[in-house]
Amino acid sequence: MTQAAPQTPLLQMRGMTKQYPGCLANDHVNLTIQRGEIHALLGENGAGKSTLVKTIYGIVKPDAGEVTWEGQPITIQNPGHAQRLGIGMVFQHFSLFEALTVAENIALGLGSAKDRAGLRARIVKVSNEYGLPLDPDRVVHDLSVGERQRIEIVRCLLQRPKLLIMDEPTSVLTPAEVQTLFVTLRRLASEGCSILYISHKLEEVRALCSAATIMRLGRNVAEVVPATKTVKELAEIMIAMDLNAPTPRPPMAPGARPRLVLDRLTVRSPHQFGTDLKQVSLTLAGGEILGIAGIAGNGQSELMDALSGEILAGHPANIVIDGTPVGLLGPHERRRLRGCFVPEERNGHGAVTTMTLAENAFLSSYIRNALVRFGVIDSRKTHAFAQDIIQRFDVRTTGPKAQARSLSGGNLQKFLVGREVLQQPSVLVINQPTWGVDAGAALAIHEAIMQLAAQGAAVIIISQDLDEIFVLADRIAVMAGGHLSDPIPTRDATVESIGRLMGGGGAAVHTAPAEPAHA
Amino acid sequence: MLKVEARGSESRFWRYASPVLALLLTGVTTSLIFLAMGRPPATTVYTFLIQPLIQQDGMSALAVKAAPLIIMGVGLSLAYRANVWNIGTDGQFNLGAICGGGIALALPDLPMILLFPAVLLAGLIGGAANGGLVAWLRIRFNANEILTSLMFAYITNYLLIWLVTGPWRDPMGFGFPQTAMFSDSAAGPRLIADTNLHLGIVLAPLVAVGLWFMLEKSLLGFQFRVLGQATRAARFAGFREHRLVWIAMLISGGLAGLAGILEATGTLNQLTTTLSPGYGFTAIIVAFLGRLNPLGCIPAGLLLALTYLGGDAAQIRLGLPNAVTGIFQGILLFYLLGCDFLLLNRITWRAAAARGVP
Structure with a gap:
């Protein structure tokens, strides 16, 4: 399959630009993915990786830029179109119905009844083949995050993708599971499937990926071969500042109670x-x-x-x-x-996403911070506390009145x-x-x-x-x-x-x- | 072609525009129905929605009808915000009227200063007891409150019918299904003498403002809102779900009971089989039209009160069946829920030519 034109990159993007209100998410970004390559996309939260990836998957329509797929200029219309081209994606936040079983969730992602024939058997086969064991009859609600991720990966693999996009896949896995996943990914790559690998774990990127595109503030900043750089160098290119290790703590006092x-x-x-x-x-x-x-x-x-x-x-x-x-x-x-x-x-769980940051600050702190007087919320103190968190923890947001769901995952976690x-x-x-x-x-x-x-x-x-x-x-x-x-x-x-x-x-x-x- | 896209987050504009659009669509649809019935839509809508307001005593009639709707709609807003789906306010309304009415009939000679508060309190307790039973069934047996509260609505309705046609029937009443008239001290004060402008007309906005403050500003209200939006976060914060379900059912039931006894003492001065023309169910529409905001329930309650007056007017002046009220309310709720689709989705018109940027 891959012999047709081995030199043509699988996917080439030139000058991709996407403007959101008040934010230029992608500013003439280029990305080239070769066939059978594991390609890393690196960058801080907010660097524009998600926008670029969503463009590839047809979720975001770019304002400008050219995309070629297997040498042909193309406009990816929607995720369905992307899937038909052979692009699969494993999101960081899974889109699973908790009340349904593994097999039902996977069936929902497939188009026609024909696709669903013998699905359970295929799930078992593919998941075992690639070292991602799954019981098709378990209900998603009761599965761990790690197991849920397997569903998403298997869902993609069932469609025999040419390009598999993985957003932060290893954050929920053990070292042994990570090694198993790497074996899976290397095997996919050797079978000719390209992988676009988004991760913050630079050590893994060095071990796994043969090329890396690094983004910062919506622009390309570097194309590197990860193995030739140290983790510290990669991180510094990403965030453009010198990284210090956390300050070591003084030794514990002996006999602490x-x-x-x-x-x-x-x-x-x-x-x-x-x-x-x-x-x-x-x-x-x-x-x-x-x-x-x-x-x-x-x-x-x-x-x-x-x-x-x-x-x-x-x-x-x-x-x-x-x-x-x-x-x-x-x-x-x-x-x-x-x-x-x-x-x-x-x-x-930790936050109510539809409420403001101030309300979320109140949620677990009102006792210790004495934010309630005579049963009434002290909104000024609450607001000030939220503002304090935002400042001291460098939370990127418009302020305490912003809804929690408007924050990126990393910023909300800092909050x-x-x-x-x-x-x-x-x-x-x-x-x-x-x-x-x-x-x-x-x-x-x-x-x-x-x-x-x-x-x-x-x-x-x-x-x-x-x-x-x-x-x-x-x-x-x-x-x-x-x-x-x-x-x-x-x-x-x-x-x-x-x-x-x-x-x-x-x-x-x-x-x-x-x-x-x-x- | 038309395309539906998810917005990702709730639209602030449509939060308030959606009920307005629903009202417009309801107006258009009912006009078409009037047209199909061979009535000129303009005059009919005028008779239905404008006439009742400009006739003599129109405003006080509106206030009297709106008071129970607002009181109940406010209680429901609170419960619904906490994901407690009390559908049986009509039953709590009736039970409140039965309990308060029972006191009024049993002790008619007490002075007003004692009797009227006791009657109101009994109404409140009756409604709250009915609500509490629903809460207990949900917590103890995990019984869905939508079903249980609705079933209680039928039970209390038949209880009322049995009482006023049986043990409580007025022996002087020529066999009509109604109790004896309440004594003056049970009927409570009037805002203006010899009208039926009862205390509920003052209480309704006070209840709305009070519960708005509770919901938006107090710790208890915050707990309701968190429970409604994220159960796990409520558990994480240490809010006790059972306690909140109890409180939501007691408040929404108690307010419905209060509305029931105010209606019985304030307008009819006795219990009859048809005390509630479906007020409890209309209150559900009030709560949704008011955006589950207690303050929003005030205009919403006034509007739906108008549909009752309009139904009467249309019957008297145009010979239309009284069912017009129900039709109007039903169409309104239909469009209201339908238009809320726009909160989270946008519909775009995409011309074929504008497609595709290569």
């Missing part, structure tokens, strides 16, 4: 296919950061909800904050004890982390602190977490990004099948040893024998 204690915390998952927490115990001192690694769907969201008080524990003493048993207390009472929480899902950090918590729990966040924002969030710990807070970060855990955490524990391993000091841990604990992709299968020895 425990601020957060979990004692045999056992919780049933409220979700049909969720993971129950089994006898989770740990002790966390002030000034300490504990990293909890693990594959998506091994009980992390249940742990998060149990810590924040959305799910109550069986016994008050299962969770103790600063000496007070809180196992049976709800989120309000835990916040009064200076517990703060940032859940994984920003949209509709939500800022909302909790500025309440000076004694215990802070963050699930996926930097999922889908660009390098600059991630650094700001990391700095804030470390600063908070330096001030004496006990911090838990639950993350699937091992690099992040190794950078931030003093000790690392692993969640697998609802069990939490004994935390080990970060200096004694290696990616391999942690990866082994994570279960290498089949954690759910091993849960029974892998009973960790807990007191």
Whole structure:
């Protein structure tokens, strides 16, 4: 198939320009993708990557610019047209119907009844072939983020694409899963399928991609071969400033008193296919950061909800904050004890997207910040607090009156982390602190977490990004099948040893024998 | 050709323009119906919507009709904003009237200063009890409140019919299905003597302003709004969903009960089988036309009150059936919900030539 004209690039875009009201998203951007190439598209949030990609997928109509596909000039009319040309896309935010099964979701994306014949068998076949196992009859509602992504990838693969666009695909995967995905992607590339790979993880881009186009503020800034640059060099081209590693923290005072204690915390998952927490115990001192690694769907969201008080524990003493048993207390009472929480899902969980930033600032802070007087919201103080978050965390927005959904993912995450950090918590729990966040924002969030710990807070970060855990955490524990391993000091841990604990992709299968020895 | 595109975010313009467009379309459609019935549309619309206002006492008649609609529409706005779909306000209206009316009939000789507040309170409690039952069924058995509240509307309606044709029937009433007249102290004060301008006319705007303040400015109102827009975020914040469902049902039910007893004491001065000409259902339209905003319910309630007066006028002057009111209200709700499609979608007209920039 590919022998027709091997020299012609698969896709060539010249001078792509798109003006939005008040923002030139793409300014004469060029992009060339060769056949069978894994091509990285790099840039900060707001650099114009999404607009460019949406143009390729026919969602955005460019104001100017030429597109050639397999040597032919073309105007991509809509996503359906793009799919017929052989362009598939895996979005960062999935478009899945939660109440439907995997197979039903995939069937919805396919056009005719003919396409749907034997679909279940094909899903199983393709997903196994490419190392992305999926049960077609599971309901999406109960799947982890990682599993949901597999649906999106398999949905594309079923259509035998010539170009596969992947937006931040690895942010929800374990190192082992990432390696499996890379094998899948390399295999696709060797079969002649080109891949446009959008990621903030520069190490991965260096390992996987043979070419990279770097964008900044809507323009091309460089075309590089990623392997020839260091991560720091790539990041600096992206954000055009010198990057510093987070400032190292002073060593912890010995004998610091425990601020957060979990004692045999056992919780049933409220979700049909969720993971129950089994006898989770740990002790966390002030000034300490504990990293909890693990594959998506091994009980992390249940742990998060149990810590924040959305799910109550069986016994008050299962969770103790600063000496007070809180196992049976709800989120309000835990916040009064200076517990703060940032859940994984920003949209509709950590934030109400249809409300303003001021209202969202109020949502979890009104107790600690005393924003209610006689039952009435103090809107001036609320506004000022939101403004404070925006300034201190460099949130790019028009102001506290902006709707939360108008912010990019990274900016909203900075806002939500800022909302909790500025309440000076004694215990802070963050699930996926930097999922889908660009390098600059991630650094700001990391700095804030470390600063908070330096001030004496006990911090838990639950993350699937091992690099992040190794950078931030003093000790690392692993969640697998609802069990939490004994935390080990970060200096004694290696990616391999942690990866082994994570279960290498089949954690759910091993849960029974892998009973960790807990007191 | 016509093309529909998703806007991505809600249009502010259409938030307020959509009810206006719906009203215009309703006017056009009803005109066509009048035309089909062989009536000149202009005069008919005039008789239906203008005449009732300019006749003698038109404004006070409008206020009397609008008061219960506004009071109930305000309660529904609050509940609907919290995703609590109380459809049975007509039943809560009736139960309020039954409870308050029962007190009024049992203790007619108490002084007004004691009796009237007791009657109102009983009405409020009756409606709230009905609402609370719906909340309890939803929380305890996960029973859908749309169904249960609607079913209660029929139950209380038949309870009212049974009472006024049975145990509570006025022995002096020549067998008519109605209770004895309430005593003067039960009927409560009048704004102007010898009219039926009752206390509800003052209460309705006060309730609207009060609940608007609660919904937009208070912590409780914030909790309702968060619950309606993102259940998980409400849980994250620590807002207790069950408590909010209880409060929403108690308030919307209680206000409907209050509207019911105000109507019984203020206009009829007795209980009859036809106390509510579907006020509870019309209040649903009031809430939506008012954009689920308690202040918006004031103009919306006035407009829908006008459709009742217009129906009477059309019947008397033009010999049109009273069903005109129901038709008008139904068409209005239809267009209202239809036009809200424009909030999140835009419709563009695309000429064939303008397509394709190569």
